Amino acid sequence: xxxxxxxxxxxxxxxxxxxxxxxxxxxxxxxxRGPDGGRLQHAEATSQPLSAAPKAAQARExxxxxxxxxxxxxxxxxxxxxxxxxxxxxLKAHDERLWDLRKKRDAVAHTIPEWEALRELxxxxxxxxxxxxxxxxxxxxxxxKANGVHVHWAADGAEHNRIVHAxxxxxxxxxxxxxxxxLTEECGFRHYMDAHGIExxxxxxxxxxxxxxxxxxxxxxxxxxxxxxxxxxxxxARTLGTDxxxxxxxxxxxxxxxTTRPYILTADAGMTGCNFAIAETGTVVTCTNEGNADLSxxxxxxxxxxxxxEKLIPRIEHLGVFIRLLSRSALGSPITQYTSxxxxxxxxxxxxxxxxxxxxxxxxxxxxxxxxxKCIRCGACMNTCPVYRRSGGLSYGATYSxxxxxxxxxxxxxxxxxxxxxxxxxNGSCTNVCPVKINIHEQIFAWRKVLAEEHEIPLxxxxxxxxxGQVLSRPAAYRAAIGATDSALKVLPRFAVYNPLNTWGRxxxxxxxxxxxxxxxxxxxxxxxxxxxxxxxxGADKSDAEA
Amino acid sequence: xxxxxFVPCYVDAFEPEVGIATLELLERFGLDVxxxxxxxxxxxPMTNTGCHAEAAATEALFVKNFTGFDYVVAPSGSCxxxxxxxxxxxxxxxxxxxxxxxxxxxVEFLHDILKVEELPWAAFPHKISYHSNCNALRGIGHARAxxxxxxxxxxxxxxxxxxxxxxxxxxARPDECCGFGGTFSVFEPAVSAKMGYDxxxxxxxxxxxxxxxxxxxxxxxQKGCAERLGVPLKFIHIAQVLNGAAA
Ligand code: SF4
Numbered sequence: 001x002x003x004x005x006x007x008x009x010x011x012x013x014x015x016x017x018x019x020x021x022x023x024x025x026x027x028x029x030x031x032x033r034g035p036d037g038g039r040l041q042h043a044e045a046t047s048q049p050l051s052a053a054p055k056a057a058q059a060r061e062x063x064x065x066x067x068x069x070x071x072x073x074x075x076x077x078x079x080x081x082x083x084x085x086x087x088x089x090x091l092k093a094h095d096e097r098l099w100d101l102r103k104k105r106d107a108v109a110h111t112i113p114e115w116e117a118l119r120e121l122x123x124x125x126x127x128x129x130x131x132x133x134x135x136x137x138x139x140x141x142x143x144x145k146a147n148g149v150h151v152h153w154a155a156d157g158a159e160h161n162r163i164v165h166a167x168x169x170x171x172x173x174x175x176x177x178x179x180x181x182x183l184t185e186e187c188g189f190r191h192y193m194d195a196h197g198i199e200x201x202x203x204x205x206x207x208x209x210x211x212x213x214x215x216x217x218x219x220x221x222x223x224x225x226x227x228x229x230x231x232x233x234x235x236x237a238r239t240l241g242t243d244x245x246x247x248x249x250x251x252x253x254x255x256x257x258x259t260t261r262p263y264i265l266t267a268d269a270g271m272t273g274c275n276f277a278i279a280e281t282g283t284v285v286t287c288t289n290e291g292n293a294d295l296s297x298x299x300x301x302x303x304x305x306x307x308x309x310e311k312l313i314p315r316i317e318h319l320g321v322f323i324r325l326l327s328r329s330a331l332g333s334p335i336t337q338y339t340s341x342x343x344x345x346x347x348x349x350x351x352x353x354x355x356x357x358x359x360x361x362x363x364x365x366x367x368x369x370x371x372x373x374k375c376i377r378c379g380a381c382m383n384t385c386p387v388y389r390r391s392g393g394l395s396y397g398a399t400y401s402x403x404x405x406x407x408x409x410x411x412x413x414x415x416x417x418x419x420x421x422x423x424x425x426x427n428g429s430c431t432n433v434c435p436v437k438i439n440i441h442e443q444i445f446a447w448r449k450v451l452a453e454e455h456e457i458p459l460x461x462x463x464x465x466x467x468x469g470q471v472l473s474r475p476a477a478y479r480a481a482i483g484a485t486d487s488a489l490k491v492l493p494r495f496a497v498y499n500p501l502n503t504w505g506r507x508x509x510x511x512x513x514x515x516x517x518x519x520x521x522x523x524x525x526x527x528x529x530x531x532x533x534x535x536x537x538x539g540a541d542k543s544d545a546e547a
Numbered sequence: 548x549x550x551x552x553f554v555p556c557y558v559d560a561f562e563p564e565v566g567i568a569t570l571e572l573l574e575r576f577g578l579d580v581x582x583x584x585x586x587x588x589x590x591x592p593m594t595n596t597g598c599h600a601e602a603a604a605t606e607a608l609f610v611k612n613f614t615g616f617d618y619v620v621a622p623s624g625s626c627x628x629x630x631x632x633x634x635x636x637x638x639x640x641x642x643x644x645x646x647x648x649x650x651x652x653x654v655e656f657l658h659d660i661l662k663v664e665e666l667p668w669a670a671f672p673h674k675i676s677y678h679s680n681c682n683a684l685r686g687i688g689h690a691r692a693x694x695x696x697x698x699x700x701x702x703x704x705x706x707x708x709x710x711x712x713x714x715x716x717x718x719a720r721p722d723e724c725c726g727f728g729g730t731f732s733v734f735e736p737a738v739s740a741k742m743g744y745d746x747x748x749x750x751x752x753x754x755x756x757x758x759x760x761x762x763x764x765x766x767x768x769q770k771g772c773a774e775r776l777g778v779p780l781k782f783i784h785i786a787q788v789l790n791g792a793a794a
Contacts, residue, residue: 082737091741099720106693115696384694386724390738423735425728425742426595427681432694445633448597457597461734465598472556472592473604475585504733507740508771511561518559518566522582526570 061089063231066215066394072416074456075398077423081391084226093228095389098219102383104332105433112324122321123437126374129279129312130364136279136312137355143282147344150352157187160356164189164271164304165196167352171302173198173268179286179293180204181273182220182377183308185399186358186412201263203292205256212239218393218401221330221379226392270296272342274307275376276322280315283343284353287326287336294340304352305342309360310373322376325435329380363411368446372407374436381430381440387423396420403430407443410451418456421447479519550580551616553609553650555626555763556588562763568790569622569653575668575790576661580620583612591629594636595729603636610637610646618660619650622786623762624683625729627652632686652687653786654761658702665709668791672712675788676755677703678746678769680762681724689761693722703761703785710788716753723749727768743772751778761785 064087067080085091109115129136141151150167154160160183168176176198178184190200190211202208206223210216213235217223224232229247237244242255272293276285284305286293297303313319327336345351364370382388382402393401398409398417406424409417421444430440451457471477504510516524550573554566573580589609593602609630613619621627630650637643657663683689690701707713726732726742733739747769750758758780760766766782773780783792 078735078737081735085737085741095745110696112696386726386742387735387738390741422596422731423738425681425724425726425731425739427724427728428685429681429692429694429722429724432685432692445595448595449599450597452597452599461596462598462601465593465596465601469590469593469598469601469603469605472588472590473608475587475608478556478587504736504771506736507775508743508768509774511767511771513561514563516563518554518563519584521563521567522570522584526582 060230060234061087061228063087063227064090064392066218066392067397069397072413074419075396075416077391077395077397077419080395080397081387081423084392084395085390090226090228090392091390094226094392097225098383098389101331102380102433105329105380105383106332108328108332108334112328118321118325119435119437122325122376122435123374125313125318125321126436127371129314130310130370130373133309133312133364136314137309139279140277140282140312141355143280144353145282147282148351149282149344150350152352152354154354154356154358156358157189157356160184160187160306160354160358161189161192163354164306165193165198167302167304168198168269171268171350173302175199175201175263175267176269176271177201177203177264177267177296177300178271179273179288179296180207180217180223181271181306182217182399183273183306183356183358184271185217187306187356189306201260201267203260203264203296204288204290205253208256208260209235212236216394216399219379219382220377220400220404226394264295264299267300269302269304270298270300271304271306272297274305274311275326276313276319277307277311278314278316278319279312281343283316283341285319286340286342287323287338288340289331289337291338294338297340297342298346301349302352303342303345303349304354306354306356309355309357310375322435326376326378329433329435330378330383359411363408366411368450369407369411369443371438372404372411372440372443374438375404375408376436377404378435380433380435384429384433385424386427386429387425391423396423403440403444404438407438407440407447410447414451414454414456418451421451422457548578549615549617550578551613551619552580552582553586553589553613553619553621553626554582555621555623557767558622558763561767562784565622565763565784565786568784568786568792569620572653572657572786572790573620576663581616586612589626589629590634590636591626592730594629594633599636606634606637609634610643613646613650614642616649618656619646620653620656621650622653622784623764624652624654624680624687624689625762625764628682628686652683652689652761654683654689654703654706655687657706657789663706663709666706666789666791669709669789670711670713671757671788671792671794673756673794674714674716674754675707675757675759676716676718676750676753677701677707678725678750678758678760678762678765679703679722680760680765681722683761684722703759706789707759707785713788716755718749718753718755720745720749725765725769727765729764732768739768740772740775743768744776747773747776747778747780750780755780757781757783759783759785759788 064084067075067077144151152163154163178200193200202211207217209224209232218226229249232252233244233247236242236252236255240255240259272286274284275287323335323339327333363373381404385402388402396405398405400408406420409420424444426441426444428441434440471481552570558565570580587608588605590602590605627650630647634647679689685692689703691697691699725746726739731739763784770782
């Protein structure tokens with residue numbers, strides 16, 4: 001931990017009678033509670049009069065920003081995470097908020113007796129669909145066309161952007177309202193349209209906050225979860241002209257609504273992403289809590305849906321399996337407020353669907369990693385990830401953060417994201433919460449192997465492992481390294497605490513070294529009796545002679 | 548029953564009492580326990596970093612040391628998980644496969660193989676919090692993890708229930724990783740330490756005097772964090788508690 005506070009803490013322990021360090025008090029995450037003191041539920045933004053009393057200005061902790069992105073250089077997630085941890089209010093709010101989602105997920109999942117069977121079923125449906133993806137894509141296209149929809153295919157993000165731009169140009173459209181879509185983030189859609197003079201307005205509250213602050217979303221479901229309401233008040237004051245002293249959540253949400261609604265009513269075109277694309281019917285299904293996909297899709301005369309090709313499911317009857325899992329996994333709520341089916345254009349309007357590959361077919365061909373395409377972007381793996389909760393989604397410097405990000409980001413750019421699979425303890429909680437049973441932590445492990453083999457890990461790390469491997473495979477060298485038997489272990493053995501920079505000691509006390517290793521104890525106390533018993537001199541003396 | 552005792556490198560160097568307790572405990576059940584003298588490590592530091600080629604010689608040495616035993620027992624879920632799931636840098640000969648299949652973590656060996664019913668010598672009249680190592684929990688199935696909707700079970704708690712006077716307290720985030728993560732602890736020190744602080748705070752809030760775990764590596768990390776924070780927690784390996792350590 002970078003904060004020098006932690007270094008001082010130890011001396012202060014005595015003053016506190018050795019007890020109740022601030023760290024062990026019950027946390028209070030002041031950014032996440034409503035006026036009644038109750039924790040806000042996701043999607044809770046009930047309209048209230050704008051007269052809510054402004055709060056006295058509080059000392060503001062600046063929002064920690066994300067990873068420093070420098071071209072193709074490997075992202076230093078640990079560095080960004082350290083800055084996030086150095087902002088204790090943000091850290092606490094973020095960790096508490098997401099842990100709360102994990103708890104709610106557990107609670108609601110445990111009320112469904114067939115929960116684990118549902119996960120298995122969802123996993124199998126996805127495996128089947130991905131295995132026969134060509135068939136289902138063609139079926140989807142044919143059905144959508146029969147419904148009167150214009151269907152487009154995009155090989156990558158750039159093509160997606162060009163296609164959408166061409167559609168807009170054909171209609172002379174200058175403004176586009178859209179609901180949140182990770183796919184369009186992947187494509188760098190907003191930047192592209194910015195450069196082409198198209199005004200984009202995000203209609204998801206969190207995504208709108210991020211758009212106004214010129215940041216990427218930090219979480220697939222809660223894009224601005226790394227921000228406190230004070231941060232949002234600051235962003236809105238700067239961009240929407242709200243009262244900078246008023247950080248009341250209802251005031252902020254209502255202000256955003258008031259400023260966004262006019263765009264919705266006048267926009268030339270609307271766009272949504274896609275949660276599920278049903279091959280049988282050619283339907284795009286979106287799941288939102290704010291109803292903003294419906295506004296984006298149903299208000300303007302021109303509607304566009306961007307669909308990652310892995311979103312396919314065969315039949316409408318399969319949808320129920322995923323709907324039962326999605327919101328429960330994401331937020332612990334039984335279902336999203338809105339589950340919207342877009343199938344055919346309304347009278348007098350035009351509807352387009354863009355099916356986007358952007359690396360997906362290549363991923364489908366990766367033996368160890370193809371199942372990552374099952375992902376339904378529920379964010380449960382992020383919510384449960386102890387590293388993600390303490391480093392913030394922007395620390396990953398990629399479109400996808402947290403556990404799912406670690407295993408798909410390297411497929412977009414192996415060098416740039418080569419460090420991400422190491423930002424994990426591989427504890428496996430992600431795998432256990434994943435509604436489609438992706439073996440996330442095993443894929444993290446597998447990525448490390450691929451990256452090490454392809455020389456995408458730092459030389460110093462590789463060198464340390466080589467040295468460790470040499471010492472650990474030779475008993476005599478190993479014994480020499482940890483010190484002569486029967487004497488105190490004066491130096492920390494390199495292999496037990498990989499410690500060239502003493503990063504261990506910055507945040508933790510060093511372990512004490514005992515008077516005697518187990519090995520020495522055994523030799524002293526057991527070898528003689530053993531020799532007497534078996535008459536076998538074993539290899540002990542030989543080893544020690546070598547040492 | 549011939550049992551090979553595997554004492555992981557950090558136990559050997561930092562927690563010799565854990566190795567001693569494991570040996571004595573196994574001997575209490577009348578087993579013929581051998582400690583192969585040339586043992587070093589299971590190869591986990593290298594494979595967890597992706598460096599499988601660099602682990603091969605260490606893995607070969609492990610197999611050489613532990614071939615021929617009915618069971619190999621180690622007081623570490625993490626190392627046993629490595630052997631069982633990831634000892635793959637060398638050709639999978641019948642000999643290698645046999646060693647991998649016969650390697651057990653102490654708790655599961657006592658619970659599943661020996662089916663221990665009582666521990667008359669064990670008494671530990673203290674409030675403890677049990678820390679599940681993630682590999683022990685989710686890798687080798689020590690207990691039902693909190694994420695999973697299935698009937699609860701816990702092999703370590705079953706065994707601890709046979710210890711006189713012990714009181715187990717529950718923490719707020721029972722299965723949350725403590726942040727050790729092997730080399731993660733040095734390559735991502737800030738997050739690792741913060742996770743450790745949160746974990747020891749959770750133990751302390753729950754009123755635990757001791758943290759008991761089947762993995763010394765997690766405890767070494769947590770102990771370092773507790774000492775840095777000034778949180779008065781004591782740490783003891785489950786092998787010591789089950790072997791009758793008084794405190
Ligand atoms: S990997 Fe699984 S848990 Fe993570 S976002 Fe995707 S579906 Fe959800």
